[in-house]
Amino acid sequence: MDQNRLVELLKGVQDGRVSLADAVEQLRDLPYEDLGYARLDHHRALRQGLPEVVFCQGKAPVQVAEIVARLVGQNDRVLVTRADPAHYAAVVAATEDAVYHECGRVIVVDRRAVRAQQPGILVVTAGTTDIPVAEEAALTAELMDNAVDRLYDVGVAGIHRLLDNTRLLQTARVVIVVAGMDGALASVVGGLARGPVIAVPTSVGYGASFGGLSALLSMLNSCAPGVAVLNIDNGFGAGYLAAKINRLPAATSQESPNIDMEGNLARE
Numbered sequence: 001m002d003q004n005r006l007v008e009l010l011k012g013v014q015d016g017r018v019s020l021a022d023a024v025e026q027l028r029d030l031p032y033e034d035l036g037y038a039r040l041d042h043h044r045a046l047r048q049g050l051p052e053v054v055f056c057q058g059k060a061p062v063q064v065a066e067i068v069a070r071l072v073g074q075n076d077r078v079l080v081t082r083a084d085p086a087h088y089a090a091v092v093a094a095t096e097d098a099v100y101h102e103c104g105r106v107i108v109v110d111r112r113a114v115r116a117q118q119p120g121i122l123v124v125t126a127g128t129t130d131i132p133v134a135e136e137a138a139l140t141a142e143l144m145d146n147a148v149d150r151l152y153d154v155g156v157a158g159i160h161r162l163l164d165n166t167r168l169l170q171t172a173r174v175v176i177v178v179a180g181m182d183g184a185l186a187s188v189v190g191g192l193a194r195g196p197v198i199a200v201p202t203s204v205g206y207g208a209s210f211g212g213l214s215a216l217l218s219m220l221n222s223c224a225p226g227v228a229v230l231n232i233d234n235g236f237g238a239g240y241l242a243a244k245i246n247r248l249p250a251a252t253s254q255e256s257p258n259i260d261m262e263g264n265l266a267r268e
Contacts, residue, residue: 140239180204183215190224
């Protein structure tokens with residue numbers, strides 16, 4: 001039950017369009033619904049702005065399909081992560097408007113007529129193989145009403161690719177950096193970006209990367225200030241955190257002046 005649906009329900013009772021009995025029936029499963037194998041938190045959207053997210057790993061497709069159908073019954077958007085084609089086949093059979101984003105392994109149901117998008121989030125990857133985790137982050141942030149810019153395959157092995165896009169790093173309110181192997185990109189971006197940097201190590205790399213542990217430790221030991229580190233391959237967590245940061249009010253202090261390449265004050 002998200003805030004918009006709750007308001008409409010209460011207005012319906014107030015206007016006489018919805019009976020008290022019908023309203024009670026719709027609210028019966030709040031704050032959670034017990035399915036036996038899962039207890040669905042239908043108050044999550046009221047507390048945090050986004051309904052409970054479904055994590056598919058370890059769940060049978062039929063379980064995921066029922067959970068999604070129940071959540072959609074109370075909310076106008078649902079996010080499903082770590083989904084494979086079998087999960088999607090089961091979900092779309094029960095919820096026809098579900099959309100599968102194969103690269104990010106994400107299923108999205110979004111029934112809102114209007115989506116206001118707040119700019120300010122930039123997702124950066126070191127390599128192309130980091131894109132699946134990055135897409136999980138980007139899709140999560142987008143479902144939480146953010147416009148997301150993407151800057152992929154700009155790792156430190158060819159750092160000129162990143163430096164050509166310094167303007168993007170400077171204008172973003174929050175930057176998500178997704179990198180495997182040595183994880184060095186997070187420190188470089190941390191030294192260039194104006195806003196906070198959320199670093200996500202990935203499990204991409206050869207043997208000594210230890211499934212992402214090397215990148216994780218490198219990011220945790222970053223010398224660049226303003227870098228926070230999430231768990232290995234946790235694109236969802238990065239997208240969710242970036243969305244919450246981007247939702248904060250803009251600073252009231254005067255922005256830094258826009259200086260051109262010759263050091264002169266640039267006029268808009």
